[in-house]
Amino acid sequence: MWFDLVVAELEELSREDLIVLVRAQSERIAGLEEANKELAAKLARLEHLLSRNSGNSSVPPSRDDDPGRSAPKPKRSGGRGSKPRGKQPGAPGANLAWRQDPDDRVDRFPQGRCECGTELAQGRDLGIVDQYQQHEIPPVAVKVTQYDQHAVACGCGQVHTAARPEGARSGPVGYGPNLQALAVYLLAVQFLPVGRVLGLLESLTGTAPSAGFVHGMLARAAGLLDVVDKRIRALLTLAHVVAADETPLRVGPAGSKKYLLVACTELYTHYLLGGRDLDTFKALAIADLAAGSVIVHDRYQNYDAAPYAHLLHQLCTAHLVRDLETAVELYPDEHWPTQIRDALRGLIHEANTARAAGADQIDPTVKDELVRRFRHGVLVGLKTTASHGDRPGERKTRLLLEELHDRPDDVLRFTTDLRVPATSNQAERDLRPSKIQQNISGRLTSEDRTRDRFQILGYLSTATKHGLNQITVLRQAILGRPWMPELPATV
Incomplete structure (x- = not known):
């Protein structure tokens, strides 16, 4: 019935009114189509952003579990280059080893009484039947040492005064280099805020330096390292x-x-x-x-x-492989993204293997075949994406292919000079x-x-x-004699 009423109303309109109505409806439909295109583009962009993870972009692994984000695909298991979990073959091990020269020895004997009522302390020693070594740190507490600097008069009349201990500052009281080094370590290496450093120092040592002293240690320690900083840069x-x-x-x-x-x-x-x-x-x-x-x-x-x-x-191949993962996802029916990625991974593996074996080059036959696959994959990819569409990631993939094609030496330099790592x-x-x-x-x-x-x-x-200990070299710096990397023999 509603439809019949609408038709009746339209039949009463003049030709000119119908033309105006049709044009208005056409404009409205066109506007809706344009809005739909914009919404589709926004949706595609949102889906693309949510598909970014640590496996196909620079997103850190900590963001992989964000709501709505796609997790990285499981890494390939088995085959060349796969590694078992845990300690790798040839890697140095770490264990709590038995020491033949312990710092201290303690003889322990049974305490109390025997069931017969005799004190066990009166029993005959049958010798050691069990041994146990415990690695422990002593309780930490601030030790206050007073240094009395004396003056002595030489027979010639000159007076000599003893210097303050190493690392001492002006004033009658100060913190020693060990505590200062610990404060700097907690700030600069463990990234603790000043307030937490104060709480930790008080809990560990029983002393509570001021916030100003702890924070000021950053400037003081850095100032003592100016020369080392210049040496490292040189x-x-x-x-x-x-x-x-x-x-x-x-x-x-x-x-x-x-x-x-x-x-x-x-x-x-x-x-x-x-x-x-x-x-x-x-x-x-x-x-x-x-x-x-x-x-x-x-x-x-x-x-x-x-x-x-x-x-x-x-060019860092880790970044290149991540970008190629995007191409694999964008073009799931194409072979070239996987071919380029796998050829690059194969070259990285061969370079690492040759370097570990002490060789000065990759096996030429293997290298040439992998490079051939890499270059052919790039050429096919360039042809496929010559007229790329508007999907998010397509332009980035095209630019990546152009870079792989135009800068082959910069992409594959690690295959010709094993001193060059494949990644940053x-x-x-x-x-x-x-x-x-x-x-x-x-x-x-x-x-x-x-x-x-x-x-x-x-x-x-x-x-x-x-191979040096961080607390040790920090203490050396605070004492005014920081560790200095040696200059090469040719300099």
Whole structure:
């Protein structure tokens, strides 16, 4: 009945009125179609963002469990390159070993009375029947030592006064180098806020330094490391290969942001706090590398800028493989994304195997076949995506393929020079402390103290890479004689 009424009303309209009505309806339909397209695009973009995880993007693993986010696909098990869980073959083990020279020995005898009523202390010793070694730390408590500096008069008339103990500061009372080193360690390495450091020191030692003293230790320790910091930077510039990376840091007033840059090798770590601009990159240690040296990086555009024109490049293959995972998901019916990814993984595996075996090159036959698969996959991918659509991720995949095609030497340099790592994982590992700090302590309020933190961390990271204990080298620094990495014999 309702339909009949509508038809009757339309029949009463003139031709001109019907034309106006049809045009209005057409415009409304067109508007709805456009709105639907926008909503579909937004939905596709949202689905793409939710599909990003630590396996196909730079999203950290901690975000993989966010509501709605797709978890990474399970890693392949079995086959070449798979590893069992736990300790790997050849890796150094760690266990609580029996010591032939314990620090102390304690004889223990049964206590009490025998069932017959005789005191067990009167029994005959039958010798040791069980042995147990316990590794323990002594109770920690602050020990106050008063140093009385005497003066003596020489027979010639000169008076000599004893110096204060090593590490002593002005004033009648002060904290010793061990406690100072522990405070700096808790702040700079364990990322504890000042308040928690105070609570921990009081719980462990029975003393409670002031917040100002603890926080001031950052500036004092960093100031004692200026010379070491310059030495580490200089040593980095002598390296053949340096890995570099950058990450944002919440520093200063709310809403502000800085970037932490790192240049590093297996032996040295140097941090720089600044922006993500070219001026900051010019100040990074890699700008002073010799011509022909290699920088390993994540393809950020500044690494290809003029200050680095004299350097060779290795594009981080971990980032490339992650981006190729996106291509695998975007083109599930195509073979080329998997072919490129697997060929690149195969080359990485062959390079690692050759390096571990002490070889100076990858097996040429294996290498040539994998490189052939890699290049053919790139060519097919370029042909397939010549007219890519508007789906999220398609343009990024096209740009990735163009880079793989146009920069083959920078992608595969690790296959021709085994001194070059395939990834910038070393730089990412050296940046990880900054990300942990942000998760634990949040925003850092002072740029100056943040620079101090990372100058200290650069020193400690370098010392750790040389097999040294962090507390030990911190104590040395506070005593005014910091550990200094040696210069190479050729310098």
